[in-house]
Amino acid sequence: MSIIVTLLGVLGLSILGLCVWQHRRYLKARREIVQDQQPVLHPSRMFHAVIYLKVERGADVIEAVRSLRPVLESPGGGTIVYAGQAAVALVRSEQVENDWDAVLLVQYDSCQAFDAARQRTEQRQALASFERVYIHGFQRSVLANLMIPQILLKLRATDILRRKPSHFPFVPVGNDAFPSQKVMIEGLKTLEKLRHLCEDAVVVFNLIKPGDAAQRAADHAYTQSLMSAMAERAHGPMHLGRAVTVEGDAEFSAVAAVYYPGIDYMQNMIGSTFMNRIGEDKQQGDSLAVVTVPFLSKL
DSSP, X not given: OHHHHHHHHHHHHHHHHHHHHHHHHHHHHHHXXXXXXXXXXXXXXOEEEEEEEEOOTXXXXXXXXXXXXXXXXXXXXXXXXXXXXXXXEEEOOSSSOOOOSEEEEEEESOHHHHXXXXXOHHHHHHXXXXXXXXXXXXXXXXXXXXXXHHHHHHHHHHHHXXXXXXXXXXXXXGGXXXXXXXXXXXXXXXXXXXXXXXXXXXXXXXXXXXXXXXXXXXXXXXXXXXXXXXXXXXXXXXXXXXXXXXXXXXXXXXXXXXXXXXXXXHHHHHTBHHHHXXXXXXXXXXXXXXXXXXXXXXX
């Protein structure tokens, strides 16, 4: 009996050690590569806002956001936890504008604090200096987001035990790309102009509205395959939450910010036979997926 107890103890400690290792490596990527400053723990009342910005013609994106930062982070305001320059809307929404230059993720002490900050004259004037602004809120669960790396670890262990073949290296799809894949491949060429900011991280901000039962089933199959690849290369969702409409009448159910390890990785994945195999039947009721490259360290 003592041997069994000892073995179970060793097994438990090994699993705990793996979970700690998994958490630390994802946190390291978040802080050092993605430049994401989201606190690991935060009160459930915290409110998050995704701010989409379109600068005036000829304006410098980083300079415009740099000028906005002290206004957003003034006393009683929020804290920018992620800032990225937008490259392209990989998936275009029918409910909101699709053409953006920057995306910010801002954390507030509460929804009430967010509302109060929006009403301040200084902030309203600062946002009015942009050609266009759209804000969508979301409630981010601490526990659910803490579990994401562990879910990916479990998925990776399951794939190994099942001897599932590797997803890598990605094989170029060539002329066999389906029509929307060709559009995405072409759209991602805009990432080349942003390599000087950061070539080792791409973050896609998704506003998601599920479709009907058939669309949800197709989307689930796509997500499962994509998560398997994410688990193998240690990347994936950084922020998941319940969408909250704060302006206009757009209806989305969820917000997801997903990290991919680099510009080359993103371009190779979208232009691969892997994406061709899993992506053609992907369907949602409506979605906006904006590809960004981080630049918070430059503000």
